[in-house]
Amino acid sequence: MKVIAEFTLVPVGTGVSLSPYVAECEKILRDSGLKVQLHANGTNLEGEWEALFAAVKRCHEKVHQMGAPRIFTTLKIGTRTDKDQTLEDKVASVKEKFQDPSERKPRE
Amino acid sequence: MKVIAEFTLVPVGTGVSLSPYVAECEKILRDSGLKVQLHANGTNLEGEWEALFAAVKRCHEKVHQMGAPRIFTTLKIGTRTDKDQTLEDKVASVKEKFQDPSERKPRE
Amino acid sequence: MKVIAEFTLVPVGTGVSLSPYVAECEKILRDSGLKVQLHANGTNLEGEWEALFAAVKRCHEKVHQMGAPRIFTTLKIGTRTDKDQTLEDKVASVKEKFQDPSERKPRE
Amino acid sequence: MKVIAEFTLVPVGTGVSLSPYVAECEKILRDSGLKVQLHANGTNLEGEWEALFAAVKRCHEKVHQMGAPRIFTTLKIGTRTDKDQTLEDKVASVKEKFQDPSERKPRE
Numbered sequence: 001m002k003v004i005a006e007f008t009l010v011p012v013g014t015g016v017s018l019s020p021y022v023a024e025c026e027k028i029l030r031d032s033g034l035k036v037q038l039h040a041n042g043t044n045l046e047g048e049w050e051a052l053f054a055a056v057k058r059c060h061e062k063v064h065q066m067g068a069p070r071i072f073t074t075l076k077i078g079t080r081t082d083k084d085q086t087l088e089d090k091v092a093s094v095k096e097k098f099q100d101p102s103e104r105k106p107r108e
Numbered sequence: 109m110k111v112i113a114e115f116t117l118v119p120v121g122t123g124v125s126l127s128p129y130v131a132e133c134e135k136i137l138r139d140s141g142l143k144v145q146l147h148a149n150g151t152n153l154e155g156e157w158e159a160l161f162a163a164v165k166r167c168h169e170k171v172h173q174m175g176a177p178r179i180f181t182t183l184k185i186g187t188r189t190d191k192d193q194t195l196e197d198k199v200a201s202v203k204e205k206f207q208d209p210s211e212r213k214p215r216e
Numbered sequence: 217m218k219v220i221a222e223f224t225l226v227p228v229g230t231g232v233s234l235s236p237y238v239a240e241c242e243k244i245l246r247d248s249g250l251k252v253q254l255h256a257n258g259t260n261l262e263g264e265w266e267a268l269f270a271a272v273k274r275c276h277e278k279v280h281q282m283g284a285p286r287i288f289t290t291l292k293i294g295t296r297t298d299k300d301q302t303l304e305d306k307v308a309s310v311k312e313k314f315q316d317p318s319e320r321k322p323r324e
Numbered sequence: 325m326k327v328i329a330e331f332t333l334v335p336v337g338t339g340v341s342l343s344p345y346v347a348e349c350e351k352i353l354r355d356s357g358l359k360v361q362l363h364a365n366g367t368n369l370e371g372e373w374e375a376l377f378a379a380v381k382r383c384h385e386k387v388h389q390m391g392a393p394r395i396f397t398t399l400k401i402g403t404r405t406d407k408d409q410t411l412e413d414k415v416a417s418v419k420e421k422f423q424d425p426s427e428r429k430p431r432e
Contacts, residue, residue, distance in 0.1 A: 004364065004365070005365075006364075006365035006366070008400065016404075016406055017417075019417040019418045019420075019421055020421055022418045023418050023419075023421035023422040026418060026422045027422060037363070037364065038415060038418060038419070039361070039363045039368060039415065040328065040330075040361065040368045040411035040412070040414040040415050041328070041329075041330035041366075041368050041400050041402075041414070042330070042365075042400075044363060044364045044365050074400065076332065076365050076366075076398070078365075080340075082340055087364035088364070090364040090365070091362060091363065091364050093341075093343040094343045094346045094347050094350060094362060095347075095362070096343075097343055097344055097347035098347040098350045098351060
């Protein structure tokens with residue numbers, strides 16, 4: 001089953017800077033064969049169910065190994081049977097209905 | 109790896125009533141061997157990583173079979189290495205620090 | 217606008233125990249006039265939009281005052297126009313479609 | 325209080341295509357004065373607490389007006405007192421610790 005997901009991992013009980021943990025996790029995700037798109041509040045993923053959750057588990061294992069005693073992860077999981085959809089399709093389907101004012105051409 | 113999770117499944121592209129889908133999913137969760145606690149905004153789960161995500165996958169498969177073309181799931185995943193904690197421990201650790209006013213005994 | 221919500225606040229950059237922060241937040245929620253139901257992965261809330269988000273903001277202010285430099289909150293927000301629904305209604309609508317095996321009467 | 329947020333709105337009880345609703349919501353967000361970054365699983369927002377939640381409320385009102393009887397929204401809310409951080413800072417702080425293999429220069 002193909003999945004479109006968003007993954008946000010928050011180490012708890014460490015210092016205030018979380019980026020060293022997130023960066024290690026990003027390496028794992030990029031080695032996983034999944035499509036990976038980092039953004040400001042998480043990482044969008046696209047791929048097969050088993051591969052995706054195996055990668056998320058490896059992130060938890062790695063971040064615990066790095067010393068975080070506790071991890072709080074949030075995931076959004078989307079599956080659909082009506083059509084195949086990519087991460088790029090999802091953005092495009094909104095943007096085609098929404099013309100950004102900054103991109104509007106001035107009337108002559 | 110032991111996990112404490114919260115699982116909320118939203119079928120999309122069906123009618124406005126979601127409870128028939130959620131009820132079928134609850135049956136799957138209760139047959140999974142996981143600890144299961146339904147609440148108003150999702151279901152709390154406790155168990156091993158593989159068993160938990162296998163059950164979530166079976167829910168997606170079942171809800172698609174029931175006719176939902178699209179599913180939007182949110183998951184919270186908690187793991188920790190410092191101690192073993194149950195769903196009940198999590199509530200108790202807050203409640204012991206917080207005395208509900210309705211439970212306060214009146215002063216004599 | 218009436219809202220049914222779930223609120224999970226995670227202080228970051230503090231120690232591994234989060235319950236002192238969550239307990240202070242619970243006091244704020246219970247003083248807010250909202251309906252409040254604590255569970256193992258968050259707190260379910262029911263009430264008017266403005267009152268609900270004002271209470272969530274007071275929680276952030278309080279937890280920062282207690283020393284947490286960073287807070288990560290997740291919220292689920294449900295609104296509907298087709299009917300009035302309570303936290304209790306949401307659980308009941310699932311449970312009436314799902315008979316818990318432990319509650320099944322043995323056949324004679 | 326400044327907030328970095330992620331907002332994902334899912335109309336329920338409509339058809340399977342959600343992008344017309346999301347596009348209307350994007351227009352509201354872009355008229356709100358907040359910083360807005362659409363991605364495949366939601367929209368990242370940066371701005372003041374009141375402005376942000378007022379815009380989210382206007383989205384709910386609009387999507388109900390468009391005919392959706394029920395809306396399921398998820399929000400991530402980040403606040404911090406230790407430093408001012410932007411959406412761009414969050415991505416950069418991870419990327420500086422993670423060198424994308426595709427960007428690695430071959431050794432000579």
